[in-house]
Amino acid sequence: MTANTAKGSTAGGAAIRPDGSGGAHVSLRNLSRFFGPIRALDGLNLEIEPGELVALLGPSGCGKTTALRILAGFEAADTGSVLVDGRDLSPVPAARRDMGMVFQSYSLFPNMSALDNVAFGLRMRKKGAAQRRTQATELLEMVGLADQARQYPHQLSGGQQQRVALARALAIEPSVLLLDEPLSALDAKVRVQLREQIRSLQQRLHTTTLFVTHDQEEALSMADRVGVMRNGRLEQVAAPSELYADPATAFVAEFVGTMNRIPGELEADGRVRVLGAVLPVKGDRPDGPADVLVRPENLRLAAGGSGIVTIATFLGSLTRVSVLLSGDVTVQVDVPSAEAPAPGSAVAVSMAEAPVLVTARR
Amino acid sequence: MAAIDQAPAPPAAGRPSRARRAAGQRDGFTPWRWLILIVAGVYFLIPLYAAVRFAGWGSFRSVIHQSGFASSLGLSVRLAAITTVITLALMLPTAVYVHLRLPRLRRLLEGITILPIVIPPVVLIVGLLQVAPGFLKSTPYLLALAYVVLAMPFAYRSIDAGLRAFDLKTLVEASNSLGAGWPSTLWRVVLPNLTTAVLSATVLTVALVLGEYTMASLDLYQTFPVWIVVFDQTSGPISVAASLLALFVTWLFLLAITMLGGRQARRTGGGEVALFSVARRDTGRTS
Numbered sequence: 269m270t271a272n273t274a275k276g277s278t279a280g281g282a283a284i285r286p287d288g289s290g291g292a293h294v295s296l297r298n299l300s301r302f303f304g305p306i307r308a309l310d311g312l313n314l315e316i317e318p319g320e321l322v323a324l325l326g327p328s329g330c331g332k333t334t335a336l337r338i339l340a341g342f343e344a345a346d347t348g349s350v351l352v353d354g355r356d357l358s359p360v361p362a363a364r365r366d367m368g369m370v371f372q373s374y375s376l377f378p379n380m381s382a383l384d385n386v387a388f389g390l391r392m393r394k395k396g397a398a399q400r401r402t403q404a405t406e407l408l409e410m411v412g413l414a415d416q417a418r419q420y421p422h423q424l425s426g427g428q429q430q431r432v433a434l435a436r437a438l439a440i441e442p443s444v445l446l447l448d449e450p451l452s453a454l455d456a457k458v459r460v461q462l463r464e465q466i467r468s469l470q471q472r473l474h475t476t477t478l479f480v481t482h483d484q485e486e487a488l489s490m491a492d493r494v495g496v497m498r499n500g501r502l503e504q505v506a507a508p509s510e511l512y513a514d515p516a517t518a519f520v521a522e523f524v525g526t527m528n529r530i531p532g533e534l535e536a537d538g539r540v541r542v543l544g545a546v547l548p549v550k551g552d553r554p555d556g557p558a559d560v561l562v563r564p565e566n567l568r569l570a571a572g573g574s575g576i577v578t579i580a581t582f583l584g585s586l587t588r589v590s591v592l593l594s595g596d597v598t599v600q601v602d603v604p605s606a607e608a609p610a611p612g613s614a615v616a617v618s619m620a621e622a623p624v625l626v627t628a629r630r
Numbered sequence: 631m632a633a634i635d636q637a638p639a640p641p642a643a644g645r646p647s648r649a650r651r652a653a654g655q656r657d658g659f660t661p662w663r664w665l666i667l668i669v670a671g672v673y674f675l676i677p678l679y680a681a682v683r684f685a686g687w688g689s690f691r692s693v694i695h696q697s698g699f700a701s702s703l704g705l706s707v708r709l710a711a712i713t714t715v716i717t718l719a720l721m722l723p724t725a726v727y728v729h730l731r732l733p734r735l736r737r738l739l740e741g742i743t744i745l746p747i748v749i750p751p752v753v754l755i756v757g758l759l760q761v762a763p764g765f766l767k768s769t770p771y772l773l774a775l776a777y778v779v780l781a782m783p784f785a786y787r788s789i790d791a792g793l794r795a796f797d798l799k800t801l802v803e804a805s806n807s808l809g810a811g812w813p814s815t816l817w818r819v820v821l822p823n824l825t826t827a828v829l830s831a832t833v834l835t836v837a838l839v840l841g842e843y844t845m846a847s848l849d850l851y852q853t854f855p856v857w858i859v860v861f862d863q864t865s866g867p868i869s870v871a872a873s874l875l876a877l878f879v880t881w882l883f884l885l886a887i888t889m890l891g892g893r894q895a896r897r898t899g900g901g902e903v904a905l906f907s908v909a910r911r912d913t914g915r916t917s
């Protein structure tokens with residue numbers, strides 16, 4: 269685990285827990301927060317295990333940033349409590365919460381070099397000058413910026429600044445690492461590199477991490493578990509694969525990945541009739557007209573039928589086929605590229621015998 | 631302006647001479663710019679030259695030996711120091727607090743701080759002398775309190791511009807999350823990024839106090855400007871020499887600030903222009 273940080277684990281052991289056992293347990297209990305009439309958080313409950321990276325994912329205004337800021341101590345909850353390793357942090361000010369934070373906007377102190385930025389938290393903890401320098405240098409090495417130690421923030425690129433900010437947050441050996449959309453200001457290529465770097469560092473240091481993002485790809489690729497938020501509540505918290513394959517609600521289903529909406533008819537026995545089949549319903553049933561939600565890979569194509577292939581998009585091993593069904597409904601179906609029908613051909617679309625999510629028709 | 635009006639459209643191919651001229655105009659000194667520079671220079675320099683001629687070189691040497699020079703200058707410097715300290719002590723926390731916690735009040739505060747410019751100093755000082763308690767009226771330091779009000783528009787604007795040059799909220803939160811309490815955050819994070827703004831507020835305040843006449847004379851204290859006017863009846867040339875010296879010292883101050891601000895801007899990548907324009911706007915008041 270510490271093989272490539274042999275240097276780092278010697279003097280002072282900055283932020284590096286060789287046994288991999290560190291990390292705090294975080295518990296957000298029944299958090300509510302109102303901004304005037306707006307309900308930013310509405311009874312949020314979330315447990316984060318030691319060393320786990322949990323991502324809060326949701327559209328803007330869903331309350332995910334408010335949750336992170338309450339954990340950081342920058343906002344107070346109207347009700348509920350924040351526990352770290354069982355200790356209630358509600359009365360503890362941000363400066364004493366021992367949490368490293370990386371911000372969305374560039375947050376390095378412009379009047380300090382990269383090294384002094386990283387050493388700032390150590391200085392606040394009354395560490396000696398020599399120790400500060402050693403530890404800060406180790407952390408800059410860890411994020412690959414040892415050569416930029418003497419440079420000022422305005423001399424660094426956006427990606428470099430966020431890496432220094434990450435090193436600075438980790439320098440204090442935080443019990444919890446808070447990431448507030450740290451990649452959103454960066455361009456796509458740097459974003460992918462940095463998210464891999466953050467994830468591997470986080471796993472190596474075993475730091476409990478809360479990561480807030482509106483980018484599902486980021487959340488799914490980095491997190492141990494992803495919490496999808498809507499209107500101040502958690503819709504579902506689950507591992508990325510489970511969230512994708514087995515979304516608990518229609519909102520989660522449509523927010524994560526690609527989803528088809530196919531008009532269905534609710535039967536009196538509680539099942540739903542769709543594409544010629546009658547299937548059990550998973551979760552809530554809406555009143556009135558309903559759409560069935562199904563992913564492109566869970567639909568099947570057969571030659572001959574009332575559907576017409578309009579577009580076939582080659583995606584490598586798979587081809588995504590758009591099929592126009594009767595009633596002006598278009599669905600997308602993923603098929604192995606070798607079996608993809610040509611545009612214009614007539615096909616029948618069917619789905620597997622499994623419970624489906626149903627939502628009110630738009 | 632003239633240079634911009636004159637600038638030709640992007641040069642067409644096959645007209646190299648015109649293209650060269652366009653490039654030359656963009657680079658700097660065109661005849662128009664020279665003309666404006668000379669006219670403006672003459673406008674400012676002729677009165678200064680006339681003053682120097684009128685005073686004569688001898689006056690500059692004898693001015694410091696005149697009775698009342700040292701005491702009036704000393705009083706003005708003391709007033710400047712007290713005013714600056716009070717102004718910064720009031721304005722810095724206020725501006726930081728408003729930026730962080732009450733951003734919606736910023737416009738209101740801008741409006742309030744402009745009031746002293748709208749209200750004539752005569753009105754201010756006459757009103758103040760009516761209501762001030764006796765123990766304050768008996769010292770010249772009542773003037774310092776009045777000067778704090780006069781300096782407010784300039785000090786507030788400098789600091790406000792400085793605070794807008796960086797993301798105060800994020801830096802304060804970053805500092806807090808790293809374990810710094812309020813005193814450390816203000817001292818190590820906020821103030822170092824406001825150096826230029828604070829210096830600029832200081833210079834404007836000092837210049838204002840060193841040049842203020844109306845209030846001091848109505849309060850019957852002999853500050854440096856009052857002394858210059860009074861001494862003018864004894865010896866015109868020496869009084870003019872004194873005001874030229876004051877002007878020169880203030881100008882040196884401003885030059886130092888500008889250079890310091892430039893250095894900070896180079897180091898931290900920004901924040902100079904707005905401050906400089908604030909500083910530049912007020913130089914006329916000092917003489």
